[in-house]
Amino acid sequence: MSLSADRDTPQICPFYTFLRQLPVKGGVKIYAGGMVVLDGGYAKPAAEATGLVCIGRAEEYVDNSDGSDGDVFVNVRRGIFRYNNSSSDDEITRADIGSDCYLVDDETVAKTNGSGTRSVAGKVFDVDDEGVWVEFYK
Secondary structure (H helix, E strand, O other), X not given: OOOOOOOOOOXXXXXXXXXXXXXXXXXXXXXXXXXXXXXXXXXXXXXXXOOOEEEEEEXXXXXXOOOOOOOOEEEEEEOEEEEEEOOHHHOOOHHHOOOEEEEEEOOEEEOOOOOOOOOEEEEEEEEEOOEEEEEOOO
């Protein structure tokens, strides 16, 4: 289920970050704390789809739902952040540390590419009872 409000997304190793400002795709809202992808060079919320490049965590809420591509910008931080873990066969475990994980939506990652329907989110840095620590490296 995609975000419908801002999210407090924890970060570890706060000195390992990189902040950039990117143009937002038209017709979308990006919520603070959600995973952000590039689609044709424009930022939008992460979703289950192929061909997306996941670049990090949104640092702010941005509403471009009535705008065109590039009308507004969003600050996106690269680093290591905790997101929700998928369930059942796609649940990420400690055995997956160091492996790629895949986008389910803008707050959830999965172990598999969903039979070729999901883009890579990042690397599994760690797993705990509250979720998956994802390292964004793009």
